[in-house]
Amino acid sequence: MATLYDVAREAGVSKTLVSRTINHQPGVSPENRKKIEEAMRKLQYTPNQVARSLVLQKTNIIGVVLDSLCEPYYFDFIRGVENGVDDTGLEALFCSGRELPAKKDRMINFFSQGRVDGIIIYGSATDDISIIRRLAKRTFPFVIVENEAHIEGINSIVVDNVSGGEMAVDHLVSRGCRNIWHFTGDMKKTISQSRKQGYLNGMKKHGLTVTPKMIIESSFEEMMGYMQMKQLINECAGNLPDGIFFGADVTAVGAVRALQEAGIRVPEQLKVVGFDNDIYCTAGKGIPGLTTLCQPLREMGIEAVNILRDTIQNPSAERKNVLFSPKLIIRESSSNREEGI
Amino acid sequence: MATLYDVAREAGVSKTLVSRTINHQPGVSPENRKKIEEAMRKLQYTPNQVARSLVLQKTNIIGVVLDSLCEPYYFDFIRGVENGVDDTGLEALFCSGRELPAKKDRMINFFSQGRVDGIIIYGSATDDISIIRRLAKRTFPFVIVENEAHIEGINSIVVDNVSGGEMAVDHLVSRGCRNIWHFTGDMKKTISQSRKQGYLNGMKKHGLTVTPKMIIESSFEEMMGYMQMKQLINECAGNLPDGIFFGADVTAVGAVRALQEAGIRVPEQLKVVGFDNDIYCTAGKGIPGLTTLCQPLREMGIEAVNILRDTIQNPSAERKNVLFSPKLIIRESSSNREEGI
DNA sequence: TTGTAAGCGTTATCAA
DNA sequence: TTGATAACGCTTACAA
Numbered sequence A, B: 001m002a003t004l005y006d007v008a009r010e011a012g013v014s015k016t017l018v019s020r021t022i023n024h025q026p027g028v029s030p031e032n033r034k035k036i037e038e039a040m041r042k043l044q045y046t047p048n049q050v051a052r053s054l055v056l057q058k059t060n061i062i063g064v065v066l067d068s069l070c071e072p073y074y075f076d077f078i079r080g081v082e083n084g085v086d087d088t089g090l091e092a093l094f095c096s097g098r099e100l101p102a103k104k105d106r107m108i109n110f111f112s113q114g115r116v117d118g119i120i121i122y123g124s125a126t127d128d129i130s131i132i133r134r135l136a137k138r139t140f141p142f143v144i145v146e147n148e149a150h151i152e153g154i155n156s157i158v159v160d161n162v163s164g165g166e167m168a169v170d171h172l173v174s175r176g177c178r179n180i181w182h183f184t185g186d187m188k189k190t191i192s193q194s195r196k197q198g199y200l201n202g203m204k205k206h207g208l209t210v211t212p213k214m215i216i217e218s219s220f221e222e223m224m225g226y227m228q229m230k231q232l233i234n235e236c237a238g239n240l241p242d243g244i245f246f247g248a249d250v251t252a253v254g255a256v257r258a259l260q261e262a263g264i265r266v267p268e269q270l271k272v273v274g275f276d277n278d279i280y281c282t283a284g285k286g287i288p289g290l291t292t293l294c295q296p297l298r299e300m301g302i303e304a305v306n307i308l309r310d311t312i313q314n315p316s317a318e319r320k321n322v323l324f325s326p327k328l329i330i331r332e333s334s335s336n337r338e339e340g341i
Numbered sequence C: 001t002t003g004t005a006a007g008c009g010t011t012a013t014c015a016a
Numbered sequence D: 001t002t003g004a005t006a007a008c009g010c011t012t013a014c015a016a
Helices: A004-011 A015-022 A030-043 A049-056 A072-085 A101-112 A128-136 A161-174 A190-205 A222-239 A249-261 A297-313 B004-011 B015-022 B030-043 B049-056 B072-085 B101-112 B128-136 B161-174 B190-205 B222-239 B249-261 B297-313
Strands: A061-066 A091-096 A118-122 A142-145 A155-159 A180-183 A243-246 A271-273 A292-294 A321-324 A327-329 B061-066 B091-096 B118-122 B142-145 B155-159 B180-183 B243-246 B271-273 B292-294 B321-324 B327-329
Touching: A004 A015, A004 A030, A015 A030, A049 B049, A061 A072, A061 A101, A072 A091, A072 A118, A072 A297, A091 A101, A101 A118, A101 A128, A118 A297, A128 A142, A142 A297, A155 A161, A155 A297, A161 A180, A161 A190, A161 A243, A161 A271, A161 A292, A161 A327, A180 A190, A180 A249, A222 A249, A243 A249, A249 A271, A297 A321, B004 B015, B004 B030, B015 B030, B061 B072, B061 B101, B072 B091, B072 B118, B072 B297, B091 B101, B101 B118, B101 B128, B118 B297, B128 B142, B142 B297, B155 B161, B155 B297, B161 B180, B161 B190, B161 B243, B161 B271, B161 B292, B161 B327, B180 B190, B180 B249, B222 B249, B243 B249, B249 B271, B297 B321
Parallel strands: A061 A091, A061 A118, A118 A142, A142 A155, A155 A321, A180 A243, A243 A271, B061 B091, B061 B118, B118 B142, B142 B155, B155 B321, B180 B243, B243 B271
Antiparallel strands: A091 B091, A292 A327, B292 B327
């Protein structure tokens, strides 16, 4: 690979002039500029960005660490990040922690050793919190998204999952439900904990009592929702709830399938609210449209980039904590058909 | 950010010893090693990998450029790449060209300016070929995947799409079809061109004539398949084919939906073969299991990493061209129910 | 307009 | 075992 020095020699000028030519700076005579451009072409010169990053002390890259790159759930967030860097001169590079805390730690370290100007860390695993805490001790710019880690002095973007849970209960109550149960998400994620808290708050607000059996600890897997619902149908026979709030759409989809198989009609006998507006997991599944809480993931991706840019530009500026509100999307799974709603 | 020099000063030793300590090299007395480690901790020292990359002339990164990061189709390939770099000391960083040739060009340039040791370029757009040709003129290590670009002296990994098309026709013929039509994929992708060629080869082999109306130029969109099939049903009324080979599952899914709506039974009246084994687009769609040609995308991802590692290690070695075979997966959409197959 | 030289944060060679 | 010192490929005062 030809270097800037090679070009200078070939063109018979100093490195300074070549550097200026590359960077479209003034102070090069037209003749020399032409000679240099010719030399660059002849030698197939490409500037070495690593050397450039070293002297400029910036890479113009932001690193994005997700839990997985093989999960449609992240698509909107990824799009947001991609749109966020558009026309900023930055590029976003993505990698995944593959749902393993050690791997995520590794990727965060990888990036933070000067390889990028800042990091976006997506995910809400409680295991991540110590990793984040460690990173927070340094001055490296980063922003966490989704994790309600409650760490002082770091950038964060979260959805108000507690109020989302409350909204779900409010909605079910408004549709006439009184016996509302909750399937949690994976409780090792802070979002699941908050959504559960929202459920509890909502129930309390409406004067509805919650007993332990009304809360089913589930996960973010369709099969889990299916199996647990199936078991519930067996165990509770005639004592099923009239409404269920699921910590995630994917769980709801599995559970609704179990209900359908058992001949229990949704929403007539049991109303359902999910979380995430996960169109990939609901599309074409032959289940009623799922009422759900939608997170503005694309906007969050854009905002993550913006916040990070601010911190990179002004590292001593105060960190930001942004709270987005989920939006209730009402569909068939919670409708009152008999009332024509 | 503290530098190696800061650590050396703090520990009262030379940079050499600090460097050796970081890299776990011999030649440091235990006392000094301890002092240095303490200083590193105290200063929260993190080695600057950009500086390291500059002097070592390698980054230990491989860049992966996809057409999109928001497309489940790539999941298996991504997994393959992730598995491929495991335990190699390399990391894979992903980005997307967002289906725009200019953007893809930009990302390839971005990577190839010394920011990574090698690039995996996925996609078969004909627009990409000039980009690749340009990159091929340089010595930068890369491997293209999927694109049958027929460029000398570069690494490539492709699936034998021609033979895939032939296999599809063979299979339909073996199931009694004689009037077999073809919905192409996006014809701006080389894979679509090859699959069409395979269809033509197969038809010829079996002595079946192909007229222009039997080939429908389609795309990789479900809606496109749906609309075109609908139109075909209107136009051809009683003259529909008895078998269709689709250049992609996603198109097939749309078309089958149109057939179902028109009361045309698959596979009884019309047998269908797709391409890609795209479980995300077929799952739970309430259509019969789709007979399809499966590409070993995960293996291809692993192989891409391996080939790239070889080229990085030995840049003067001959480039490799690897051909994977698609595998026919027989499902209900092409079954002979009356014969009990 | 031009070129010299210092420096970015590392590694590595070579004396001491 | 140590520590100068010269790279790596670039940018940027500063001087000419």
